Structures are given as C-alpha cells and as structure tokens.
Amino acid sequence: MRDTRPLLLHSDFPPVYRATLDTLQVNLGYLCNLSCVHCHVNAGPTRTEQMDAQTVEQVIVLLERANIQTLDLTGGAPELNPHFRHLVRRARALGVRVIDRCNLTVLLEPGQEDLAAFLAEQQVEISASLPCYLQDNVEAQRGKGVYDKSIAALRRLNTLGFGAELVLNLVYNPVGPVLPPPQQTLEADYRRELAARFGIRFNALLTITNMPISRFGSVLLAQGQYHEYMQLLRDNYREANLDTLMCRSLISIDWRGHLYDCDFNQMLDMPVLASDRRRHISDLLVDSNLEGKPVVTAEHCYGCTAGQGSSCGGALVA
Numbered sequence: 001m002r003d004t005r006p007l008l009l010h011s012d013f014p015p016v017y018r019a020t021l022d023t024l025q026v027n028l029g030y031l032c033n034l035s036c037v038h039c040h041v042n043a044g045p046t047r048t049e050q051m052d053a054q055t056v057e058q059v060i061v062l063l064e065r066a067n068i069q070t071l072d073l074t075g076g077a078p079e080l081n082p083h084f085r086h087l088v089r090r091a092r093a094l095g096v097r098v099i100d101r102c103n104l105t106v107l108l109e110p111g112q113e114d115l116a117a118f119l120a121e122q123q124v125e126i127s128a129s130l131p132c133y134l135q136d137n138v139e140a141q142r143g144k145g146v147y148d149k150s151i152a153a154l155r156r157l158n159t160l161g162f163g164a165e166l167v168l169n170l171v172y173n174p175v176g177p178v179l180p181p182p183q184q185t186l187e188a189d190y191r192r193e194l195a196a197r198f199g200i201r202f203n204a205l206l207t208i209t210n211m212p213i214s215r216f217g218s219v220l221l222a223q224g225q226y227h228e229y230m231q232l233l234r235d236n237y238r239e240a241n242l243d244t245l246m247c248r249s250l251i252s253i254d255w256r257g258h259l260y261d262c263d264f265n266q267m268l269d270m271p272v273l274a275s276d277r278r279r280h281i282s283d284l285l286v287d288s289n290l291e292g293k294p295v296v297t298a299e300h301c302y303g304c305t306a307g308q309g310s311s312c313g314g315a316l317v318a
Helices: 053-065 084-093 115-121 135-142 146-159 183-198 214-222 226-235 239-244 263-267 281-286 299-305
Strands: 023-027 070-074 097-102 125-129 168-172 204-207 250-253
Touching: 023 053, 023 263, 053 084, 053 281, 070 084, 084 097, 084 115, 115 146, 125 146, 135 146, 146 168, 146 183, 168 183, 183 204, 214 226, 226 299, 239 299, 250 263
Parallel strands: 023 070, 023 250, 070 097, 097 125, 125 168, 168 204
Antiparallel strands: none
C-alpha cells in the first residue's frame, strides 16, 4: 500500500494551540469485522493490535483525575476489544459521557447478540457509520451485504430507544475525493429516506471529510487523484474553522497508550508536542494540563478546515 505520509509532513498550515482538555478519544485497537475503502485506520479482520487491560485501567484513572467530560471510543471496531464493556461501565459510573463509534454490523456479529442492549443499559451515545442512505454507495465503500446489516442494526437500536431518548447519530463520509455536501441539507435527506423506506429514526447526521491518509490516501495515489484532492481541500480552506477544531480540546490515545493530537495524527505517527520522546498516558496522569501547547499539524489538517469544516462531531460551522 502506497503511503501519503511523506507528502503530508511539510506544510504551511497555520499554527493551532490547545484549549482545555475535555475529551479522551481512545482507539481500542485496529481489529474490525469490516475493511472499508475510506478507512483512515486501515482496520480489518486480520489486525491484531488491541489495547490491553493495564492500559485500559490507566484510561479509567485518567478519567477520574483529569475531570474528563467525554470518552470517545473508536477502533477498528472498539466493541471487539475484550475490555470494552469494562471500560464503558467504569466510565459511566464516573458520570462520563461515552460515545461508541460503531460500524453497526458489529451488533450482528457472533457473540455480540447482547451488545445493543448493553449500550442502551449504559446510556452510551452511538455514532454509527452509514456513508449513505443508498445501498450502492454504502456497499461501494464497505462491501457487499453491509447495507442490509446496517439497516437491521439500526432497527434494533430504535427498538431499544436509540434515536429518541438515547442518542443515535449517523456518520457520513463522501464516496471518493470530494467534500461532503452541507450537513443540514444532507441530514434532511437521510431523515426522509430512512423514515420512508425503513421507519428508522436518529438524532443527527455528522458529516466527515475523507482524510488523505492510510487506505484512502493509498487509493488517491493509485488513481492519480492525490494532488487534485489536496488542492480541493486548500481551495476550500476557511480560517473561521480554526477555533473549533477538535484537536484543541481532545487528546487521542492509541492502543498502546501513546498520545496524539487527533486520530489522524495517530495514523500518521505524529505524536503530541512533536518532542524528542513519545508521550504516554502515564505522562497525563502526572500532568494533564496541555492548555496553550501547540498542536502538531500537517497538510491533512486542511481536511478539517475545508468548507463547513470536519471533526468527529461533524461539521464545524452551520
């Protein structure tokens, strides 16, 4: 697989500085039951990297000590980590808001039959990847059969109260090297189509720009579209998005416990603070104050500031 990392490191992206830390985004491992074309993590069924019990316990201690408001769990499929449920229970017992970045189909995997009920019991917020409301577009990114399984999973979640009293957000990624359409307009389309076809309800749609890294970056290079896509991101840069970038209030933790400014930097092996040593979660247990420290940036950061902006919480501006 061709790597875009050498092309991204040298950049004129403007400086960004951290505000108060309120969110831990924890990557529990790269194991996933899917291998999606747009995946910036290069996750899949053959990956073996998983966060161990000791590192999970360090996450729990940090939640308790650092007054963290939100625990954002990602992967791979984070639910496939054997310590996922323990971490969720402990975080919720501390009153921490927990987000599960769910690919939906994992809810139908053997051994996960009670997963949806567990998420409902713990009042976990679900951010569910559904790249389109149309079957062809979903399966072009995620593989044959994924659409029907995703719809079945959404229906199961609805019966448990998700999309009403429990939070169920859907996540859209474009098919190919284009920017997402306006989030509010697309959300209305999703609501209309999913309700009319399947009676499905959800709380909000989050649009996320495809990042030119890992699997998607490799596809761009192979198809000769990398430079054109980067120019698209640059041409749509909006300075107003800088103040609300997720990296200002979030820290990303990989399966080994190492720290990054965001999940994308994690995949590019760009550690927090760009120092001569790799910071670990154990460092945050000693001092969790990162306010005013510089964020490590590169060319891919134009993906978060193009158009409406992009974050794991969706568009940055209306």
